[in-house]
Amino acid sequence: MLYEQIGEEVRNYIDQLTKPRGSLGRLEELAIDIAKMTGERFPNVTPPGVLVFAADHGIAKEGVSAYPQEVTAQMVLNFVRGGAAINVFSKQIGAIFSVVDVGVATDIHEERVIDEKVAYGTNNFADEEAMTKEEAERAVQAGYRQANAMIDYGIRCLIVGEMGIGNTTTASALLAAISGRNVAELVGKGTGVRDEALKRKRDVIERALAKHKPSASDAIDLLTKIGGFEIAAMAGAMIAAAERRIPILLDGFICTVAALIAERLDERVVHYMIAGHRSQEPGHRIALELLHKEPLLDLRMRLGEGSGATVAFPIVNMALAMLHMATFSSANVATGSDHDE
Numbered sequence: 001m002l003y004e005q006i007g008e009e010v011r012n013y014i015d016q017l018t019k020p021r022g023s024l025g026r027l028e029e030l031a032i033d034i035a036k037m038t039g040e041r042f043p044n045v046t047p048p049g050v051l052v053f054a055a056d057h058g059i060a061k062e063g064v065s066a067y068p069q070e071v072t073a074q075m076v077l078n079f080v081r082g083g084a085a086i087n088v089f090s091k092q093i094g095a096i097f098s099v100v101d102v103g104v105a106t107d108i109h110e111e112r113v114i115d116e117k118v119a120y121g122t123n124n125f126a127d128e129e130a131m132t133k134e135e136a137e138r139a140v141q142a143g144y145r146q147a148n149a150m151i152d153y154g155i156r157c158l159i160v161g162e163m164g165i166g167n168t169t170t171a172s173a174l175l176a177a178i179s180g181r182n183v184a185e186l187v188g189k190g191t192g193v194r195d196e197a198l199k200r201k202r203d204v205i206e207r208a209l210a211k212h213k214p215s216a217s218d219a220i221d222l223l224t225k226i227g228g229f230e231i232a233a234m235a236g237a238m239i240a241a242a243e244r245r246i247p248i249l250l251d252g253f254i255c256t257v258a259a260l261i262a263e264r265l266d267e268r269v270v271h272y273m274i275a276g277h278r279s280q281e282p283g284h285r286i287a288l289e290l291l292h293k294e295p296l297l298d299l300r301m302r303l304g305e306g307s308g309a310t311v312a313f314p315i316v317n318m319a320l321a322m323l324h325m326a327t328f329s330s331a332n333v334a335t336g337s338d339h340d341e
């Protein structure tokens with residue numbers, strides 16, 4: 001669990017730094033939160049690790065994405081060749097980067113892609129259950145294993161990203177089941193679908209939820225009935241990070257729904273999560289509220305891949321740099337007396 005005592009020490013220490021009390025706002029809270037997670041008075045989150053899980057979704061057959069399913073496999077190759085947004089952003093923050101195939105619909109002939117393929121995409125959850133219980137468990141374990149491998153390698157903060165055409169439909173269905181909210185208020189345009197496809201997306205989710213009746217609290221039931229492999233793997237990766245006291249910087253909508261799945265596997269993981277940004281996808285606000293997390297940024301992004309989290313990472317780093325300021329006594333600066341508290 002969290003190091004509450006160290007958190008209190010860091011809170012008091014921040015008040016001795018040469019700045020008006022509380023003047024660094026959320027950066028102060030972030031530093032305290034990370035001290036509580038790691039048990040360190042001067043935590044360090046470099047290097048970060050970016051772990052992207054890719055998988056396909058049978059629901060894509062329903063015409064719910066603006067792009068064809070092949071894009072998942074094509075983007076996986078783009079990731080290992082360094083051409084995607086997540087590659088250029090990862091470089092900027094000095095991240096260790098890996099991409100994992102947990103369920104892409106075709107074979108990926110590229111040795112730099114980590115092969116944890118559980119199946120060739122999920123079943124279409126509009127017609128049948130997305131996967132078996134065993135497949136759901138295997139996908140969670142694949143994520144758990146790959147995050148542990150990155151942590152063994154030396155990363156100090158975990159960013160979990162995803163790639164999967166159709167996965168905003170899957171994530172919206174999961175969130176509707178978890179939250180009990182109306183599908184209409186949380187479903188969004190994903191990669192940019194037009195009104196007609198958006199309506200199809202809403203209808204397909206409503207029909208599937210009525211058919212499968214997934215449990216709001218049972219992660220494996222949710223994954224089995226709705227999917228998907230990358231969401232399961234992301235949840236497993238988050239569990240590994242929390243167990244090893246590595247802060248998790250959340251990305252957008254799909255990532256945050258995976259965080260809700262992780263919470264249903266082990267509620268303690270939520271203490272290790274920091275919300276990087278708020279995506280344009282309307283359900284993201286709802287998912288963040290359920291986790292009681294306030295995002296660091298809102299740049300009207302809706303990409304996925306872990307991109308929003310990488311953009312937020314420098315803010316986390318700044319919060320920890322703050323702890324290396326001088327104190328009033330070491331710098332010989334007079335303290336105030338008429339401030340709050």
Ligand SMILES: O=C(O)c1ccc[n+]([C@@H]2O[C@H](COP(=O)([O-])O)[C@@H](O)[C@H]2O)c1
Nearest residue numbers: 065164166168190191252253279303304
């Ligand atoms: O992370 C987000 O908030 C986000 C919002 C919209 C779309 N995406 C990405 O777009 C893909 C899913 O969109 P779609 O329309 O195919 O469901 C998938 O590869 C995600 O990484 C991601």
Ligand SMILES: Cc1cc2nc[nH]c2cc1C
Nearest residue numbers: 067071163191303304305
């Ligand atoms: C090109 C492309 C890149 C992506 N990255 C994450 N989701 C994506 C969807 C598309 C279509």
